[in-house]
Amino acid sequence: MGRGEGMVIGGRVILKLAPNAIADLAHDRVDALVSATNGKTSTTRLLATAVEQAGPVISQHTGANMTSGVAVTLASGDPAARAVLEVDEAYLPAIFAATHPKTLLLGNLSRDQLDRMSEVAMVARKWRDMLSGATSTTVVANADDPSIAWAARHAPNVVWVGAGQVWTADSAVCLDCGALLARDETRWFCPQCGFTRPETSWNLEYNGEFGTVHGPDGQSYELHLQLPGRFNAANGALALVATVALGLDPAESARRMAGVESVSGRYAVVTVGELTIRLLLAKNPAGWSELVDVMPPAPTPVIVTINSNAADGRDPSWLWDVPFERLRGRQVVATGDRRADLAVRLLHAEVDHVVIEDPYAPNAPLPAGMRELDVVDCAATYTAFHHLRTTADQR
Secondary structure (H helix, E strand, O other): OOOOOOHHHHHHHHHOOOOOHHHHHOOEEEEEEEEEEOHHHHHHHHHHHHHHHHOEEEOOOOOOOOHHHHHHHHHHOOOEEEEEEEEEOOOOOHHHHOOOHHHHHOOOOOOOOOOOOHHHHHHHHHHHHHHHOOOEEEEEEOOEEEHHHHHHHOOOOOEHHHOOOOOOOOHOOOOOOEEEEEEEOOOOOOOOOOEOOOOOOOOEEEEOOEEEOOOOOOOOOEEOOOOOHHHHHHHHHHHHHHHHOOOOOOOHHHHHOOOOOOOOOOOOOEOOEEEEEEEEEEOHHHHHHHHHHHHHOOOEEEEOOOOOOOOOOOOHHHHHHHHHHOOOOEEEEOOOOOOEEEEHHHOOOOOEEOOOOOOOOOOOOOOOOOOOOEEEEEOOHHHHHHHHHOEEEOO
């Protein structure tokens, strides 16, 4: 019908006609599933790029990570190609059971779209049950996230990676006994029952510009990624370790990942109306806590666009958990369907801001100096991000 790429409706039709299509199409060619609350699209892209050293790879290019998107991806392209698939957290148990992947990457768990998703502890419990008998899959797991460690610790084959965790508000409580977890510079632990951070065999070191992944036998691999920030270095570290589990060359994997410039429009520079912007996807407090660090320092103004459509999550109360205080010293343009909610949050965060319905219009009352910037950072929730990406003129 010419309305998009058909990832959702195509998958629904496939699964209506053949309910077992994912299992039938998967065969033994699924090299990896990637799941996390934040970063799964970028991690999947980095891993798929690295796995291409072994031959053709199929993977989602639009972030369609539920059953319909997985079905269309497996039904498309070379039927002999290896598959590296991004999977939504809630759909992971069903897709894992259908595909029997060689590796499974688990990055982080935090609150996201609670009108659709379960609480973090419930997702972790479903993942733990899923992994209890997964003898044929190597799990590559972030040891610095207690929820991930709790879900994966009894899996038969786990490779623990010290990838880091900046947002800790959703993993403050021990999932074994309910006590508050304690943290020091190198680990987290439960002072009541002894549940603690697993010993890692791979660790990420990030110096503010690039990451270095240190392995179990003294080997080290530098990640000179074009994707910005510590969080993308963590994504790259997990992807690198997964390539090792798949028997691939980690040095070649690092080289290939360094060539990824943007992921499904993330970090792309585009022209929208009167402004040239860098697109940043910001969908929950955990993502925001990392994203602020890749924005230019104050007093450079930025745009924040908040919607609350189905794909964003209908409830925008998560705005109150975002550390917007770190935007003080600059002027923020609040826009999007929920710009008024955002303005109230910025007011309480003592962040100077203006509310503009369309900041890209010719006569929009933008902050002083914004029009003169070569590129303006624009952080947007999913539907706003998608709209800007698809309507912009790529520069």
